[in-house]
Amino acid sequence: xxxxxxxxxxxxxxxxxxxxxxxxxxxxxxxxxxxxxxxxxxxxxxxxxxxxxxxxxxxxxxxxxxxxxxxxxxxxxxxxxxxxxxxxxxxxxxxxxxxxxxxxxxxxxxxxxxx
Amino acid sequence: xxxxxxxxxxxxxxxxxxxxxxxxxxxxxxxxxxxxxxxxxxxxxxxxxxxxxxxxxxxxxxxxxxxxxxxxxxxxxxxxxxxxxxxxxxxxxxxxxxxxxxxxxxxxxxxxxx
Numbered sequence: 001x002x003x004x005x006x007x008x009x010x011x012x013x014x015x016x017x018x019x020x021x022x023x024x025x026x027x028x029x030x031x032x033x034x035x036x037x038x039x040x041x042x043x044x045x046x047x048x049x050x051x052x053x054x055x056x057x058x059x060x061x062x063x064x065x066x067x068x069x070x071x072x073x074x075x076x077x078x079x080x081x082x083x084x085x086x087x088x089x090x091x092x093x094x095x096x097x098x099x100x101x102x103x104x105x106x107x108x109x110x111x112x113x114x115x
Numbered sequence: 116x117x118x119x120x121x122x123x124x125x126x127x128x129x130x131x132x133x134x135x136x137x138x139x140x141x142x143x144x145x146x147x148x149x150x151x152x153x154x155x156x157x158x159x160x161x162x163x164x165x166x167x168x169x170x171x172x173x174x175x176x177x178x179x180x181x182x183x184x185x186x187x188x189x190x191x192x193x194x195x196x197x198x199x200x201x202x203x204x205x206x207x208x209x210x211x212x213x214x215x216x217x218x219x220x221x222x223x224x225x226x227x228x229x
Contacts, residue, residue: 006157009155032215032216034216042222043205043220043221043222043223044158044205044220045220046217046218049216051216090157090158092158094215094216101146101148101163101165101171101214101215102160102163102173102174102215103148103160103215103218104160104174105150105157105158105159106157107155107156107157108155108157
């Protein structure tokens with residue numbers, strides 16, 4: 001079975017500060033990893049994903065994440081946040097390969113960017 | 116425009132009154148899935164379908180039914196809704212070639228069961 005733990009339920013930061021949203025996963029097999037963003041009263045949008053290859057993954061809106069297999073982590077980072085980055089962020093995992101169609105989400109991290 | 120649509124977007128109902136939330140996609144995707152989102156719990160997968168007439172349970176299937184008679188539609192059926200099914204529901208689809216790795220989400224359906 002696979003699982004995801006997002007270590008912070010809320011992260012308040014000031015505008016232009018760097019931010020890191022932490023995500024750890026558990027799986028006995030190889031995984032695909034994802035970060036999704038949900039802006040207030042909207043649906044989900046894919047920020048970035050790790051499938052294979054380079055462990056540093058760049059996504060939209062200046063976000064990036066690093067896959068660390070030894071620490072089973074996939075933390076999301078942005079060097080300088082904007083007010084418009086205020087949203088809820090979800091980390092998700094699925095097992096790689098074959099015909100896997102199960103996606104497990106974390107409980108979410110609410111990022112609030114203050115002026 | 117490529118999209119996933121859900122209807123209704125908002126629904127208030129009473130305990131025990133059967134309801135159906137429709138999901139339709141115009142991208143000819145094989146894979147479709149339903150999730151529910153609850154505060155503090157994130158999104159949890161209810162059911163998914165790999166193609167027409169092929170469905171399987173996700174993590175929280177109890178109290179829900181699905182069917183996949185046509186490729187474009189994947190309705191979610193609550194035969195006897197209960198208050199603990201009050202939630203925000205999302206449908207998603209993706210092509211077989213990318214499976215779970217590229218999902219397109221619908222706008223969501225907010226359900227209140229009294």
